[in-house]
Amino acid sequence: MTITKRPLSYWVKTSNLKIQILLLIVILITVTTRVIPLEMQKKIVNHAIGQKKLDLLFLYCGFYLASVVIASGMKFVITYLQTALGQQALARMRKEMFEHILKLPLSFFRKTSSGLVVSSLVTEVVTASEFVGQAVAVPVTNLLTLLAFGGYMFYLNPLLACLSLIIYPLVIAIVPRMQRRSNEANKQRVDVTRRLSSKIGETISGIHEIHANGSYHIENRKYGKFVDELMKVRIVWTLYKQGIKTTNNFFQNLGPFFLFIVGGYLAIQGRFDLGALVAFLSAQDKLYDPWKELMDFYQTYQDATVSYTRLMEYYDLEPEHPVAPIDRDPYELKGEIQVKDLSFTVAGGIQLLKQVSLDLKPGEQLALVGFSGSGKSTLAQCISQLYTYTGGSVQIDGLEVNDLTKQDLARNLGVVAQSPFIFDGTIKENLLYSCTAVIEDGDPAKEYKYPTLDEMIEVIQQVGLFVDVLRFGLNTLLEADQESELVDKLIRVRENFQADFGKELSDFVEFFDEESYLYFSSVAANLIFGNPNQPEFSPDQLHNNQYFLDFLDEAQLKHPLVSLGYQLAEQTMDILGNLPPDEMFFQQSPILADEFDDFKALVGRGGAIRLHEFSEEDQHGLLKLALRFVPGIHKIVALPQMLEHLILDGRFLFMKKIQADHPDAISFYRISEYIHSQTILDNILYGKPRTDHPKSQERINQSIIQLLIEEDLLERIVEIGMNFRVGTKGDRLSGGQRQKLAIARIFLKAPPILIMDEATSALDNASQKRIQNLLETKWKGKSTLISVIHRLDTIKGYDKIGVMKAGKIIEMGTYDELLAKKGVLYEFVHGAKAGAQ
C-alpha cells in the first residue's frame, strides 16, 4: 500500500511486536504494584498504628516501599519502551516518506517548495510518531489503573465509589466537543506552518536576488504576515487545548468534595472506619493521574490524526513511472528515437507542444533551435520522461517512453540540464554521480564498473575542466609526514622551476630570497622568513610573544612598526571609517572586518595624543597590524625605504638569535625543504604570486604543467584536485565549471542517448567550441544526441536541425538544406550576422 494511503493505525500495527508484548507485561506488573500502596496505607493506619503493633508497621512499610520502588522502575521501563517504539516509527515514517516524495512527478515540485518538504519530514511527522509510541502503552496502563483503583474503591464502599466516579461521564460528554474546535484550529495551524515553511524555503533559495535588490523589507513583510497569522492560530489552538485540561481539572477537584461530605458524615456516624476513608481519599487522588494521562493521550491522538491526515493528503500522489522493472532486467537500448504527433498540454489547456514528429536513427544528432518559449526544452524533457506528454507517442527503439521505468531510462539516457545541479561533496563524487546511480549496490562486479582514474582524467580534459582541477590540486595543503615521495618530487619541480622559468616569470612571482625584501609577504613573514613549528611563533601570535617583542626592541623595530600600524589604521579609517563593514572592503587592508570598530576607536583616541602615549594594549594592536602589512596588497601605505632596510637586517638578527635560543621553533625557507603550511603551488613557486590577474595565473600554470609532466606528477596532482570539495550546490565552483562538471559526468556515463539542454550556455567561446568538436567527432554515430541550442554558430555540424516556433517544429533538415530553403533558419542566421556587424 502506498504510504500516503496508510491510516495512522498502520504504524501501530506494524511497530515492533516484541516490544509491544514486553510493554504489555510491564504494564500489568505496574498496575498491580500501584494498588499495593493503597492497601498498605489502610493496613498501616488500621492494623499497625490502630493496634500499636511495631512489627506490622515495619512489614507494611516495607511492602509500601518495595511497591513504590518497583512502580517507579517500571515507569522508567515503560517510558523507555514507548520512546523506542515512537522513535522507530518516526525513523520509518521519515525514510519511507522521503523515498515516496523523491519519486513524485516533477510537476508536484513546481507547486511545492523545499521548505515545505523540510517541515513535513522534520516536524509534522513528529506528533504522529509520538502517538505511535503511546498508542498501546498509555491507554492500556491508564485504563487498567483506573479499573484497578475503581474496583478497589467499590471493594471499600460501593456508595462512595459511585459518588466519586460520577464526574467522569460528565467529562466524557463535554471534552470531545471542545476537542473538535481544537482540531479545527490545529488544521489551520498545520496549513499556516506549511505556508511559513514554504516562505522560508523560498526566501533562502532566493537570497542572492534579495541581496542584489536590497529587498530585505519586502521579504520581512511577507514573512511577518505568516508569522502573525501563525501566532493568532496558535493562541486559539492553545486556548482550546488548555481549556480541555482546565475543564478536566475542575471536575477532578470536585471529587474529594463529595467524599468529604458523605464520607465524613459516615465516619462521624461510625459507619465507615477512618483508615478506609484515608485509603479512599488516596484512591480518589490516584485516579487523577491516569485520568489526566488518558486525556492527554486523547489530545495527542486527535492532534496526531489531524496532522497525519493533512500530511498524507498533501503527498497523496502516485509516482508517474515505476522505478525498476519487475520481471526483467533494465533494457539496453540502441537509441533510435521516434516522436509522433506529440502534444503536451498543461493545466489551463495551454498547449506547449503541438503535433511534433521527428525520427532519429541511433547515433544521429539533432539540434533544436527557436525562440525562447517555443517548446525546445519541453520537447527534450518529454523525450527524457521528465514531463509526461499528454498526446501522441515518443518511442525509443520502438518502446513507448511513458511505459518505461526510471531505471530503463537511467541506464540509457544522459541529461545535462540548463542549470545543472552539483551536490555537496568532492569533484570526484560529482563526476561519478551518474555512473554510481546505475551501478547496483549488490552487484559483485561493482568495483570493476566504476570508471578508472585515467577515464576520469580523460573526460575532464575533454570538457576543459582539467586546468581547473589541477588548480584545485595545486592549492591543496599537504599534511606533514605524508606523501614523502610526492614531497621529494615537488622539491625537484621547485628547483627546475627556478632554473627554467625563474627569470621569465619574475614579473609574476616574487621568489623567496633571503637577501631581498618580500613585497608580497607580510612584515611578520619577512622577519621570521620561515615556517613556524610552534604555535607561539605563528604570525597571528607574534605580537603576544615576549621573546619576539624583545627581539623587536633589540632590532629597533618596535617603534617604527607601531608607527606603521598607526598609519595603516588611520588611512583605513579615512577611507572606510563611515561605511558599514563589508567583507570586500577589507581585502586591501590589514584590518579584519571584526576588528574594525576597535581600530576606529583607537584612531579616534590618537587624534589628541602622541604614539608613545598610547596604552600598552593599543600599541600591541598597532604592532599586530604592522606585522600583517603586505606592501604589494595593502597599497594604502607605502613602505618607507628605511623601515624596509631595518626589517631586512632584523631578519638576519632574528635568524641568528632563534637558532641559538629555540633552534626548533622555525623551519627557515630553504630551497631544499618543503613548506607544509603552504599549498603545493606556493611550494613549487617558492614565492608568492604578484597578481591574481587571470593572465598571470595562466602563464604560471603553463610552466608548472610542463614541469609536472616531466616529473610524471600531473595526474597525481589532478587526483588530489579531484578531492576538492565543491560546497553546497557547487557554490565554490564558477557557473562554467559547474556546467563542465555536469557535462563530464554524463560523458563518463556514455549513454546511448544524450540530451543537452543549453548545456554550454555559461561557457566561454573556446570551451563551447571544444565541446561542440567533441560531440561531432567522438559522439557522432555513438550516441543519439538531442541538443537544445541558443547560439547558432554551433549548429553546422548537426545531422538535423529542427526549428521550433509556438510548440511546433516548423522546419527540419540539414543546415545546408534549410539555408538553401531561405526559410526561418535562414532568417535567424542572417539576422544574427547582421546584428553582429
Added chain:
Amino acid sequence: MNSSTEQKRAPSEYQSNLEILMQIPMFSGIPIEPLKLMAYLCKREIFRPGEIIFQQHEMDENAYFIIEGKARLILENDIEEEISEFGESAFIGGLSMFYGMKRLFTLKAVTQVTALMLSREKFQKTLEQFPEVIGKVFEGLVKTVYEWEIRLVGDRNPECAKCRANIGVTLV
C-alpha cells in the same frame, strides 16, 4: 600629531590612484569620499607587449586607465582590423561599470602597459555606499558620449549613406 609626519611619507599607490581617478572625466563630478573608496578598491596591472588586455566576444567587467604605455584596439573578424590606439591617460570601458558585456573589440598591449583597473563589482559596491553618486557618474558618461558624437557628426563622410544611418547615439 600627524601633520609633521605626513610630509615625510612617500605617496602610497592609493594616493596616486586617487589623483588619477580625479582626472578621469567620467568621475569628475564625484565627491572625494566615494572617489577615495574607488581609489582604494582598484588595482594596477602590468601587460607586456603583445599581451591581450581584453578579448573580443569575451565577458570583461573592468574599466581601464592607462597609466603608462600604448595599447591597440582591434576588430577581429576574418582579418584583424586595427581600429585605434590608446596611449597614456586613456580611459577605456566605463560603460562596463553599469552593464556586463561581451567585448566587441580586442585590446592588445603594444608596449609595456601599466593600467589601473576597476571592476564592475567594486564600482557597484561603491555606488551602494554612495547612491547619490550615480547621477554624477551618468552625467559624466552622457557628456562623454555626447562629445563623441559631436566628433562623429563632424567627421562623417556625407557620401556614405550607411554611415548616416549609424549616427544618432545621443538620441538613445
